[in-house]
Each structure stands twice: as structure tokens, then as C-alpha cells.
Amino acid sequence: MVNILASSIGSLMNPMNIYKTYISAGDKDISINTITSYIEYIENDFLIKKVERYDVKGRKHISTQILLY
Numbered sequence: 001m002v003n004i005l006a007s008s009i010g011s012l013m014n015p016m017n018i019y020k021t022y023i024s025a026g027d028k029d030i031s032i033n034t035i036t037s038y039i040e041y042i043e044n045d046f047l048i049k050k051v052e053r054y055d056v057k058g059r060k061h062i063s064t065q066i067l068l069y
Contacts, residue, residue: 001038005048
């Protein structure tokens with residue numbers, strides 16, 4: 001999980017993208033809920049930081065995908 005996150009730093013990311021990466025690698029034993037939990041654990045350990053996208057003109061956060069740093 002950390003390797004996948006590290007290789008996509010600064011890219012738009014969501015748990016579904018990570019799930020698709022695992023599926024394409026042949027690992028079908030992981031769920032989206034598990035991936036979401038792992039991301040929260042890794043963020044709580046200060047290894048990554050979730051950043052919400054911000055619409056400057058509309059002055060609000062965009063609730064689609066997030067950036068991970």
C-alpha cells in the first residue's frame with residue numbers, strides 16, 4: 001500500500017484507483033473499506049498528508065478526488 005501511495009504522490013487519488021491497481025495485479029482479497037482504513041492509518045502516522053482540492057474561483061473545496069503528499 002505504501003509503495004502504491006508513494007508512486008502516486010501529487011497525483012489525484014482515491015481508494016477506487018488503488019483498488020483497481022490491486023485488481024490489475026491479481027490481488028482480489030482487498031476491499032475498498034480496507035484500503036480506506038489503511039490510508040487513514042498511514043495518514044495518522046504522518047507518512048502522508050491528504051489535501052483536498054480547492055476551487056479558487058468558487059472559493060470552496062472540491063469534493064471529488066484528493067491529492068496525497
